[in-house]
Amino acid sequence: MLAIQKLVNDSTVDITPTLNVLHHALDNDIKLSSLSFTHDAKGLFGLAKASAAIHKSVAPVPAGQERGKVTIKFKFTLVGGSLDLEHKVQRAESLQKSLQQRFPGYDVRIASQFGSVTPTGQFKGEAGATVQPPGVKQEDSAEFEMTGPPL
């Protein structure tokens, strides 16, 4: 029973440490418009018997996945001054580096960049005077996705 309790306990995560690290990683010029936190631990129960995990008689769960996998997504805009697109893209890329340092073992990905610029540099644009349809506002935000073990 205690083995099962350990398995259940290991499959639960406290979101506070993760959110604290994220909070400190985000500077004041970043304004979040959405934040999502997903913990995927459903595979843990089927991987191995908990008693085997406790007595370490077998390697039950792949290394780094003992407590499941966490996915954090957030969308943000930049505030405080009107930056051009180039600087916004640079700011997002510097944030990516900062997050990679603060979340070791995480895969930090820019899911959506400012101005719809892709990480490989691909983008679409129009030269000259263009007329934007009424009611359509170009989205000025970037979205990050981070996946890794719970902190």
Add this chain to the structure above:
Amino acid sequence: MIKLIGFRRTVLLACLMALNLSVLGIYFLSIGPMLDNVTSQRDSVNGQITELRTKINGIKQDMVYEKDNLPKYNELKDNGFFQNQDRFTISRAMEDLRVKAGIASFSYAVGDVAEIPNEDAKAVNYKLINSRIKVDKIVSPLDSNIYLLAQDMASVLPHYVRIQDMNIRRSAEVNEAALKDIAEGKPANFVNADLEFDWITMVPKPDAGPAGPGDVPAGFRRQ
């Protein structure tokens, strides 16, 4: 030979030889087998002693394990890990949670009780059960209240509550009109959020045989 040593001495020698032969006979035919029997019995007893010693050591280890883990088991029991999941507990917990997190209101939905397949639980005739709890329509001025809600959920329900999913979206900007509404005491909501939790407990497997509709106590959900 009789002429040399005499008849009487010859008879005496014959008697002594007969006595020796009878002693040898007694030894080989009676004492020898008895000794072999005793030796094998002694070996058998030694084997039993070794077996019992192993068992005693095993029991000692079990007692140490039990002594170490009994408080943990009792703690789990006190924390409700072996408790059934009933709707009244959830209702009370949600109200406690709302007050603790400082949220005006929210909606929640609880899914059917589902069994998590687990061989260890099956081996002790128990099963792991899970209820998915979805929380949405949160009326909260700040996202910090939502983080509090996510954090406190684990303490208001019996062990174990696992956060599965949390989505927070900014729904309105903080502007002059919003601040004026707050000053006038109107409910303010700048964020929308939905959260999903799993409530996991471990309960004894019911006895074989289908249960009728009347077998479920009031407030309890079929598990």
